[in-house]
Amino acid sequence: MKRILFLLCLLMLTGCGTKKEYSAQYLDVFDTYTTFQAYSDDKEGFDRISEGLHSQLIRLNRLFDIYNDYEGISNLKTVNDNAGVAPVVVDKELYDLVKAGISAYDETEGYINIAMGPVLKVWHNYRESALADPNNALIPSSEELSEAARHTDINNIILDDKNMSIYIKDKYASIDVGAIAKGYAADRAREYLEENGVTAALINLGGNVVGLNDDSKPSWKIGVQKPIEGSSEYVYKLDINNASAVSSGNYQRYYVYKDKIYHHIIDKDTLMPSVNNKSVTVVSPSSLEGDIYSTYLFILPYDKGKEIVKEKGLEAVWVDKDDKVIAKTKGGEYVR
Amino acid sequence: MSRTKYMTYMAMLLTLTIVLSIFESALPSFTAVPGVKPGLANIVVMFTVFFIGKRYAIILNIAKSLFVLITRGAVAGILSLCGGMLSILVIILLLHIFKDRISYVLLSIGGAISHNIGQIIAVSFMLNGYAYMYLPVLIVSGVVMGSVTGTLLKVLMPVLSYPLKEAGK
Amino acid sequence: MGNLFFKSKDIIVIALILTVAAILYACIEYTGKEGKTAEILLNNEVIKTLELSEDAVYSPEDFPHVVFEVREGKVRFRESDCPDKICVNTGFIYKQGQTAVCLPNKLVLRITGNDVDTVL
Numbered sequence: 001m002k003r004i005l006f007l008l009c010l011l012m013l014t015g016c017g018t019k020k021e022y023s024a025q026y027l028d029v030f031d032t033y034t035t036f037q038a039y040s041d042d043k044e045g046f047d048r049i050s051e052g053l054h055s056q057l058i059r060l061n062r063l064f065d066i067y068n069d070y071e072g073i074s075n076l077k078t079v080n081d082n083a084g085v086a087p088v089v090v091d092k093e094l095y096d097l098v099k100a101g102i103s104a105y106d107e108t109e110g111y112i113n114i115a116m117g118p119v120l121k122v123w124h125n126y127r128e129s130a131l132a133d134p135n136n137a138l139i140p141s142s143e144e145l146s147e148a149a150r151h152t153d154i155n156n157i158i159l160d161d162k163n164m165s166i167y168i169k170d171k172y173a174s175i176d177v178g179a180i181a182k183g184y185a186a187d188r189a190r191e192y193l194e195e196n197g198v199t200a201a202l203i204n205l206g207g208n209v210v211g212l213n214d215d216s217k218p219s220w221k222i223g224v225q226k227p228i229e230g231s232s233e234y235v236y237k238l239d240i241n242n243a244s245a246v247s248s249g250n251y252q253r254y255y256v257y258k259d260k261i262y263h264h265i266i267d268k269d270t271l272m273p274s275v276n277n278k279s280v281t282v283v284s285p286s287s288l289e290g291d292i293y294s295t296y297l298f299i300l301p302y303d304k305g306k307e308i309v310k311e312k313g314l315e316a317v318w319v320d321k322d323d324k325v326i327a328k329t330k331g332g333e334y335v336r
Numbered sequence: 337m338s339r340t341k342y343m344t345y346m347a348m349l350l351t352l353t354i355v356l357s358i359f360e361s362a363l364p365s366f367t368a369v370p371g372v373k374p375g376l377a378n379i380v381v382m383f384t385v386f387f388i389g390k391r392y393a394i395i396l397n398i399a400k401s402l403f404v405l406i407t408r409g410a411v412a413g414i415l416s417l418c419g420g421m422l423s424i425l426v427i428i429l430l431l432h433i434f435k436d437r438i439s440y441v442l443l444s445i446g447g448a449i450s451h452n453i454g455q456i457i458a459v460s461f462m463l464n465g466y467a468y469m470y471l472p473v474l475i476v477s478g479v480v481m482g483s484v485t486g487t488l489l490k491v492l493m494p495v496l497s498y499p500l501k502e503a504g505k
Numbered sequence: 506m507g508n509l510f511f512k513s514k515d516i517i518v519i520a521l522i523l524t525v526a527a528i529l530y531a532c533i534e535y536t537g538k539e540g541k542t543a544e545i546l547l548n549n550e551v552i553k554t555l556e557l558s559e560d561a562v563y564s565p566e567d568f569p570h571v572v573f574e575v576r577e578g579k580v581r582f583r584e585s586d587c588p589d590k591i592c593v594n595t596g597f598i599y600k601q602g603q604t605a606v607c608l609p610n611k612l613v614l615r616i617t618g619n620d621v622d623t624v625l
Binding site: 411439440441442445449459471472475476479483486490 | 512515533608
């Protein structure tokens, strides 16, 4: 009896563990709400890691920014401003990201196109003014959009591996890495944590989640939100273990015009917000891959998307336009 | 003991159980945990397990739960049944493992803790709650009430077993 | 039956059981995270979600005598017309997974968030 109780005590002591979960939030990176959770021995250790991570994210955010200049760095805005003028030598991270963007173009039949800048800018402007003044929301005309689309050829982007410079040939063209930047940054964040010996952590960069797991935290539970309602209701729950989960959804950035939602993911074929799905979540080893494929699958109809998921060995959860939930995961298929 | 005598004896025990459980429900609730009561009626149930037979203890518990079901509704009835059943099973198990090396007070504590846990499991199922939060409170209250019922059992034993001696068992 | 009523060694066993309870309690206290929202359930259906960030007082439509109160990130049954008052006696709850239950009214107050680590 005593022995049993003694064992019970031991079991519970180990169950308790010595590491504690800490969390931090950043409101100033990637125009989104970022959360960071990690298991650490003490608060000081966590704060140190969190500060390092935060400054890393701030740096990447500045590099990938297309709206603001920062002193002393050449960012994507510098590259865009120099379109048709001159190549711009950039930091490795920005160069790598643009390069990744170009291979994403080939992988996704051009649906992920970082050269879509001009079209995305049109939508960005309409969205900003609609959000500032919802009563006078408008949508761009098809003329305006097709005019912008004339300057979205991916071949306008010229990379120079030797000098690590980026040049945009067409002076009206511009690069927008919105579809891949957070995924890339999440992967870098994960590397930073690994280099600093963090083995159990979760970063949520506004829809791009990366989880690190060890024995003390074998998996992270991710709730896939119900589109638009934004309630605490989940349409699906995922377990990830040393992996990334990324959602592309119509609820992340949008405005309303005549009771219709105009979100931020633009279909290159129609130049309009895509209509096939309300959200797609992809689980993959790399967050960059997850970012690319969640956007790609979001634009594609489910029937085409499921083939890609099968071929690429990904896990994905769709909420289609009729609110049907379809999950293809390791655990099998789930439809509701 | 004759069949009639046995029936009378069982009826007496059942009455005692019911009286105790009514008395108990009149007491103010001292834990914040839903449905958890001291389990005074357990004294009789335990006595039955120890001195009459496991089978009769189970029958007694079902009868008591039925009574609770009729008088206090389905929820209370199910709670009573689950708590009582787990309690009896644990006592039987402890007796089986430790035979005569375990004291009545410990048996009683084991029974009381499992009585509480059985009830809380039932509550969790009914209300989809996360009842594990209550586990520490339940264990402590089990220890306290188990000691009390164990001691009361000692006091009541001569009275309760009188008919048994009478019958020459 | 040769069982004794009480053995001196029982004290040790009881002490151990109480230690287990204390450790369990410490674990639950220690690992619990503060919740952000509370759900009120009637017959297992969520009838209302309360944000714990905003102080509020709420009474369900069909239960005018039951009053919930949110204060400083915690929530409780402030009043109830049930006979046992277990729900009111539970006091304030605020950690994920904590519940306060009113069995007579079939009402459950539950702090949510325990089920997922983050939301996409």
